[in-house]
Amino acid sequence: MKSLYQLYLARLREFRREPSAFFFVLFVPVLWMLVLGFALDNKAPQSKKIGVLTQGDQSSPGGVGSGSNKIHEILASLTGVTVVNGSAEQLQTRLRRGELNLVLGSEKLSDETLRIIYYFDDQNPEAQVDRLWVDRQIQGLMGQKESLATRDEAVTGYGTRYVDFLVPGLLAVSILSTSLFGVGMTIVSHRKDGLLKQLFVTPLRPSSYLVSHVLSRTTILFAEGGPLLLAAWLIFGFKVTGSWAAFLGLSLLGAGATTALATLLGSRLSHTGAMNGLSNLLMLPLMLLSGAWFSRHHFPQWLQTFSSYLPLTALVDGLRKVALEGLGWEAVGAEAQILVVYMVVGVFLSSRLFKWYEAG
Numbered sequence: 001m002k003s004l005y006q007l008y009l010a011r012l013r014e015f016r017r018e019p020s021a022f023f024f025v026l027f028v029p030v031l032w033m034l035v036l037g038f039a040l041d042n043k044a045p046q047s048k049k050i051g052v053l054t055q056g057d058q059s060s061p062g063g064v065g066s067g068s069n070k071i072h073e074i075l076a077s078l079t080g081v082t083v084v085n086g087s088a089e090q091l092q093t094r095l096r097r098g099e100l101n102l103v104l105g106s107e108k109l110s111d112e113t114l115r116i117i118y119y120f121d122d123q124n125p126e127a128q129v130d131r132l133w134v135d136r137q138i139q140g141l142m143g144q145k146e147s148l149a150t151r152d153e154a155v156t157g158y159g160t161r162y163v164d165f166l167v168p169g170l171l172a173v174s175i176l177s178t179s180l181f182g183v184g185m186t187i188v189s190h191r192k193d194g195l196l197k198q199l200f201v202t203p204l205r206p207s208s209y210l211v212s213h214v215l216s217r218t219t220i221l222f223a224e225g226g227p228l229l230l231a232a233w234l235i236f237g238f239k240v241t242g243s244w245a246a247f248l249g250l251s252l253l254g255a256g257a258t259t260a261l262a263t264l265l266g267s268r269l270s271h272t273g274a275m276n277g278l279s280n281l282l283m284l285p286l287m288l289l290s291g292a293w294f295s296r297h298h299f300p301q302w303l304q305t306f307s308s309y310l311p312l313t314a315l316v317d318g319l320r321k322v323a324l325e326g327l328g329w330e331a332v333g334a335e336a337q338i339l340v341v342y343m344v345v346g347v348f349l350s351s352r353l354f355k356w357y358e359a360g
Helices: 002-017 019-039 068-076 088-097 125-141 162-192 195-200 206-236 244-265 272-290 301-307 311-325 333-353
Strands: 048-053 081-086 102-108 114-119
Touching (some): 002 162, 002 206, 048 068, 048 088, 048 125, 068 102, 068 125, 088 102, 088 114, 102 125, 162 195, 162 206, 162 244, 162 272, 162 311, 206 333, 244 311, 244 333, 272 311
Parallel strands (some): 048 081
Antiparallel strands (some): 102 114
């Protein structure tokens, strides 16, 4: 226990004395939150940009654009719509760039009949919504009546904003990245520089060395998650509506599980380049499948089931249940068990495969 304690203190000193790691852990997650939070904050109303083909543009079949003046007048009268005029080539370019989701053209079927043509990506959900909304508005202004009475009620409140969805996922990704590139890379560097070879001649066991990394990561977690949660609360009003004990406990388990994975990756490697590539190879699919940036329900059902057993997915889902749904330990037991399994199995395999120094 005495040697484990000294190794634990050594890990903390390494973190404190490395300026780049200190900056990455404390400030990079906050920068990510600010960029994505302000860019994708759905609380602020945004104007819909709708493209309209210019009058007389014949670059598309059917004389598209022959009724653009009338379409322009209708769209300009709608609240929250910005009309963008241009040729077919210009607007098609803006569609490709993602600056527009929808472009309107027209053709005359007769002197009194006008057909509206919608250009959009039918695989883009936002474009589909814009198409239906614009068509409904135009048909209504042209005299079409609703067959049923309707009423719209906006659902607002805490937990419905993207930033509320983002912060738990961002915290989980930060925990994973710091473990892989902080702990895993440190172990490989120690082996490459011969430090582990010096520790080999001591009575120290591999398990004690690896556990010291797990314990130090759980301590560094407070320095990592504290600034992120504080900035999220001060700037966006983010709050944990459920049990703080469950939120912190899951974060600690997540740090332990991801650190165990990092120690497993670094248990035999002797080159930092190989460790860097292997970490990126593991981190990218875990981030994409965990639903940290967007909901996992966009995936096929089999992929949702598979991803639910991944450590980062368990951490993201558990943190969101506590923070957004106001739940406690009883509701995140499954996620906690998954993280414990990864932590225990990871440390066990790491201690079995661990190599103190490079052969030869």
